[in-house]
Each structure stands twice: as C-alpha cells, then as structure tokens.
Amino acid sequence: MIKRIITLMVMAGILTGGFCAKEVSAKNNSLQIKGSDTMVNLVQAWAEEFMKKNPDSFVAVTGGGSGTGFAALVGGSCDVAMSSRQIKPQEIGLAEAKNVHPVGLKVALDGLAVVVNPKNPVSKLTIDQLAWIFTGKIKNWKEVGGPDLKVVILSREVNSGTHVYFKEHVLRHSHSTSPATKIGGSASGGKEEYSPDALLLPSSQAIADEVAQNTGAIGYYGMGYISKRQKAILVAKDASSEYVHPTADDVLSGKYPISRPLFIYTKGEPGGDVKKFVDFLLSDEGQAVVSSMDFVPLKK
Numbered sequence: 001m002i003k004r005i006i007t008l009m010v011m012a013g014i015l016t017g018g019f020c021a022k023e024v025s026a027k028n029n030s031l032q033i034k035g036s037d038t039m040v041n042l043v044q045a046w047a048e049e050f051m052k053k054n055p056d057s058f059v060a061v062t063g064g065g066s067g068t069g070f071a072a073l074v075g076g077s078c079d080v081a082m083s084s085r086q087i088k089p090q091e092i093g094l095a096e097a098k099n100v101h102p103v104g105l106k107v108a109l110d111g112l113a114v115v116v117n118p119k120n121p122v123s124k125l126t127i128d129q130l131a132w133i134f135t136g137k138i139k140n141w142k143e144v145g146g147p148d149l150k151v152v153i154l155s156r157e158v159n160s161g162t163h164v165y166f167k168e169h170v171l172r173h174s175h176s177t178s179p180a181t182k183i184g185g186s187a188s189g190g191k192e193e194y195s196p197d198a199l200l201l202p203s204s205q206a207i208a209d210e211v212a213q214n215t216g217a218i219g220y221y222g223m224g225y226i227s228k229r230q231k232a233i234l235v236a237k238d239a240s241s242e243y244v245h246p247t248a249d250d251v252l253s254g255k256y257p258i259s260r261p262l263f264i265y266t267k268g269e270p271g272g273d274v275k276k277f278v279d280f281l282l283s284d285e286g287q288a289v290v291s292s293m294d295f296v297p298l299k300k
Contacts, residue, residue: 032062033062033080034068034082035066036161037065038084038222039082042108042289042290046289050280057276059277070095070102073095073100079266079274087104105282106298108261108262108290109261110262111223111246111258112221112246112259114130114218114233114235115207115211115218116233117214120231121147124233134155135194136153136195136196138151152199153194153199154218155220165260171193207219207221212229224293
C-alpha cells in the first residue's frame with residue numbers, strides 16, 4: 001500500500017502561551033485545525049491541496065486526539081476540530097456553556113485495522129477474541145492458535161477517539177464474557193475496559209512502530225497507517241461469519257466489522273474561509289485525496 005509521508009506544518013510562535021490561534025485566524029485567511037491523530041495525515045493532505053488552489057490561504061494542522069480537538073474548539077484555539085468519533089453530550093454541554101455551538105460533518109470513512117507483527121502466525125480473529133485479548137482475558141497467543149508467547153496489548157491513550165471507538169465497538173460488543181463462555185452466551189453488559197496491562201501509546205504511528213519490532217504485540221489504528229512492517233489480521237463478527245480484511249470496498253459496504261465515519265466540527269454552521277475549506281473536502285477533488293491517503297471516500 002503506497003504511503004505518503006507528510007510533515008506537519010508548525011506555525012511559528014504557536015506553542016508560546018501568549019499566541020492564540022484565534023489571532024492567527026484573523027490574519028491572512030488562516031485556519032487552525034486540531035484533533036484526531038487518525039486524521040492528521042489526511043487533513044494535512046487536504047490542507048496542502050486546498051492551499052495550492054487558494055494560495056492566499058494558510059491551514060495549520062495539529063493532532064493530539066479527538067478530545068483535544070473539541071477542547072481547542074470550545075477554548076477558541078482552533079477553527080475546526082477533527083474527530084474520529086461523534087462529540088459526547090458532556091462536550092456539547094461544555095461548549096454550549098461557552099456559547100459555542102458545534103456542528104459536525106462526516107467527511108470520510110475509516111476501517112480500524114488490528115495489527116500484529118508479521119512473524120506472528122495468527123492471521124484472523126473474531127470480535128469476541130479481540131475483546132478477550134484487549135481486556136486481558138487471553139494472555140498468551142497459544143490460546144488463539146499462535147505461539148507460546150505473551151500477548152502485549154497496545155492501545156491509544158484515553159483522549160483518543162480511536163481508543164473510545166474500539167472500546168465501545170469491540171470490547172463492549174463481545175457476545176460473551178470470557179473465552180470459556182460459549183459464543184452467544186451472556187453479554188458483557190457494556191462495562192468492559194482495557195486490560196490494566198495495556199500499554200497506552202500517544203499516536204497511531206507509535207503503535208505501528210512498536211508492533212513492527214515486538215513479536216508479541218497487537219494494536220489497532222486507522223487503516224491508512226498499515227504498512228509492510230505490520231500485518232493486518234482478518235476480522236469476523238463471530239465464529240460463524242466471514243473473516244474480512246480492512247479494505248476500502250469492505251469498509252464502504254459495511255462488510256468489515258470495525259468501520260467508522262470520520263468527522264470535522266465547526267463553531268456553528270461554517271462560513272467564510274471555513275466553509276470554503278469544508279466545501280473542498282466534500283468535492284470530488286477533496287474525496288479523491290481521501291482515496292490517495294488510504295482512507296475511504298463517502299461514495300465511489
């Protein structure tokens with residue numbers, strides 16, 4: 001899979017306490033975008049193409065997690081928040097209290113790839129098995145047909161929308177509570193949490209790097225981060241379902257079971273330069289960028 005390596009653009013002075021992105025936005029048609037680590041490379045690619053078409057505009061993109069993006073939007077330090085999850089009710093409440101009215105827009109689709117080291121012979125797992133691994137109920141790869149080797153669990157940090165999505169759609173959607181419970185048995189009740197032994201890493205790239213050098217590791221990230229240094233496993237809804245690889249077609253069709261929309265949020269209905277940028281994202285040209293970055297456009 002062809003990967004584009006993108007260097008994030010850092011605006012001079014943006015890290016100093018006295019310089020606010022609000023001031024940046026007031027000058028030179030500049031936009032400040034913050035949030036989802038999953039979306040950083042995609043939004044940066046959008047920004048680069050947008051600036052080619054609009055040379056008087058400047059778009060700065062920084063990550064930090066979906067929660068960070070919402071906090072920045074509410075705090076006034078960005079114009080657009082990018083998020084790999086929907087905004088939470090409590091985040092809406094905090095925004096409304098500051099007279100900020102977030103408006104969300106779906107801009108692309110993503111499949112969450114579950115990855116292991118290429119030397120690991122395990123190549124397919126069910127949602128139940130993934131839940132048992134990431135909650136710590138399965139501790140050794142031999143329990144799922146692999147080698148006698150300790151499972152090393154890698155997760156994104158709690159501020160990450162990817163962390164939240166994986167917990168809600170994998171850990172808490174398991175059909176049964178333990179490997180010893182028959183498939184289709186009692187549900188987990190939606191209270192499952194990551195194993196306390198899970199290593200929480202700050203970025204998708206950090207997970208990719210660790211999996212590449214750790215034979216026992218397993219992690220997850222947006223499929224745009226897949227490379228030859230990791231092996232994306234096939235995932236099935238349950239033991240009687242088809243095992244599916246994270247591909248654009250299977251994400252778009254809904255066949256791949258760990259798929260999600262990607263969003264941007266603005267302060268109220270977008271206008272001015274923000275609307276100009278949003279319109280570009282949804283254009284045919286903008287959606288072509290989605291494909292080029294190994295994410296999934298909203299439609300073929």
